[in-house]
């Protein structure tokens with residue numbers, strides 16, 4: 001009856017931390033190579049743009065998401081990944097090997113690297129979907145959270161398949177742009193958005209002692225989103241521009257709807273004190289609304305501002321959300337693992353100094369603002385990237401500090417003979 | 418009312434007490450903050466007692482899961498909360514606002530994820546396994562500790 005059910009914090013502390021540390025390293029790499037490769041870039045189809053975007057989405061976002069899922073699944077669904085240590089190792093290694101080939105392939109135009117990278121990445125994504133769905137189905141309940149999780153993994157399967165297909169286009173087999181667009185839609189409007197929704201439904205009421213999201217939203221929005229995505233794929237393949245425009249408007253409206261609801265719920269939270277994560281959350285949701293609105297505008301009027309929209313959504317919307325989440329999760333996780341090992345001297349407030357988190361977040365805000373000037377003064381990209389470099393370094397240092405804190409205190413663990 | 422409803426309501430009630438204590442602290446009303454914090458602590462400890470002394474043993478017996486399974490993890494987390502209470506006592510006594518907030522943050526997340534696991538899993542199990550005696554059990558919980 002209780003098989004697969006656990007209330008244990010299944011994975012060891014080092015698993016999520018390794019994913020988080022690596023994620024922040026990719027941000028450092030990104031901030032260094034962005035000015036080198038983007039001084040002469042003007043279109044989202046340029047290989048350099050594709051490479052940089054994937055350093056961000058695969059190097060940063062994916063690492064955070066995978067690491068967090070290993071950690072959070074037991075808490076949120078009361079089910080844990082089986083053989084979590086081995087699986088985490090496999091996924092970590094192949095994700096990084098695949099990513100390295102993939103990025104080098106795009107930057108150097110060596111096609112076999114691109115192909116190899118694509119195969120590794122597709123393989124590892126399918127594998128992660130497989131073990132995750134297997135785990136989710138162990139859950140005895142079929143509540144809104146479980147449904148949303150399943151939906152996000154279904155979107156990820158499609159996104160991966162279409163991404164791989166788009167890659168075949170670079171070898172001349174299919175139209176890369178067409179399948180690339182479907183890939184992006186499934187990734188952003190599907191996998192990332194639905195996963196963020198599912199996690200928010202739980203996390204916002206928990207961390208901020210706020211009201212629950214309405215059940216209609218929780219149980220219907222993801223279905224609507226999945227249907228729209230399938231129609232999007234159909235319209236894109238058929239090149240039905242009119243239908244495509246309508247669907248883009250609807251997909252964006254769903255995102256806007258969710259963002260507005262989450263702002264509303266946060267505003268009415270009971271833990272009223274403002275902290276960095278609340279600010280980051282508002283900032284993220286505002287940029288999400290702005291980018292979705294611009295996407296509607298661009299689709300209707302056929303203006304090519306997609307690089308800017310992508311920047312706004314990824315760097316202004318998803319990034320701050322993740323940054324906020326990291327500063328909630330890492331100190332808690334560190335303290336929790338220590339305290340469950342009977343090391344009670346540790347305190348969450350001492351894991352990462354508040355001051356250093358604030359510095360890092362302020363540097364991010366500054367670099368975001370500087371990036372906004374790039375369309376007018378292209379050389380601003382160097383300053384903006386430089387500021388972001390320091391932000392990324394500081395993020396890395398902050399995570400290392402947490403790890404050091406853990407290592408120092410875990411020595412005090414009392415072992416009962 | 419089911420066991421799950423009753424216990425879940427109590428979780429919410431405790432959440433609310435802690436946020437009230439922190440609001441008062443934020444407004445530098447130290448005395449009132451301390452009283453609210455005390456109420457939060459008393460209520461939370463009573464809730465732990467209901468689980469550890471009454472509900473968990475019932476469930477362990479009826480379901481045959483024994484005392485080393487999920488309920489043991491819950492007891493462990495209660496112990497973590499109790500260790501936090503000791504520190505929070507000092508912070509509230511000494512009007513150390515920053516420390517009280519930082520410890521309150523740990524307490525909040527600890528309890529939230531703990532409650533989530535109970536609500537998702539243990540209370541659902543209790544509702545199923547102990548269905549026949551629901552009324553009797555809820556009545557006992559309502560007058561618990563009196």
Ligand SMILES: [Fe+2]
Pocket residue numbers: 465468491495531535
């Ligand atoms: Fe409990």
Ligand SMILES: [Fe+2]
Pocket residue numbers: 424428464468532535
């Ligand atoms: Fe409880």
